[in-house]
Amino acid sequence: MATKKKLTKTQLKELRAALEAERETLLAQASDLDAEADIKQWRDGGFDDDPADTGSANFERERAQSLANHARRILLQIDDALVRMDNGTYGVCERCGEQIEYPRLEVIPYATLCLEDKRRDEHGR
Numbered sequence: 001m002a003t004k005k006k007l008t009k010t011q012l013k014e015l016r017a018a019l020e021a022e023r024e025t026l027l028a029q030a031s032d033l034d035a036e037a038d039i040k041q042w043r044d045g046g047f048d049d050d051p052a053d054t055g056s057a058n059f060e061r062e063r064a065q066s067l068a069n070h071a072r073r074i075l076l077q078i079d080d081a082l083v084r085m086d087n088g089t090y091g092v093c094e095r096c097g098e099q100i101e102y103p104r105l106e107v108i109p110y111a112t113l114c115l116e117d118k119r120r121d122e123h124g125r
């Protein structure tokens with residue numbers, strides 16, 4: 001099996017910056033979405049008793065909550081990636097132990113599977 005190239009220090013530095021930037025964005029997004037869900041909840045509290053409006057407020061609240069949850073799941077993955085960076089296991093595929101391709105990490109810096117295993121995951125199971 002071909003050994004893939006290890007990440008260089010510069011690449012790691014760039015990926016860490018990308019992770020940290022993404023983390024900031026997601027934190028802001030999650031708190032905005034929480035605020036949005038809260039406002040919708042408050043409106044639901046009998047303020048507006050038109051059933052159609054209540055239905056759509058519910059829908060929007062659930063949408064905001066699910067987007068906030070999604071942002072939080074990615075935040076956890078980013079935190080994990082930052083921990084792996086500190087202990088030197090960052091960028092290694094969880095399944096095959098090979099180096100994850102740099103172009104893939106550039107797109108998804110918190111990826112835990114190499115391209116091949118990710119594809120296998122999406123097609124198989």
Ligand SMILES: [Zn+2]
Pocket residue numbers: 093094095096097098113114115116117
């Ligand atoms: Zn792999």
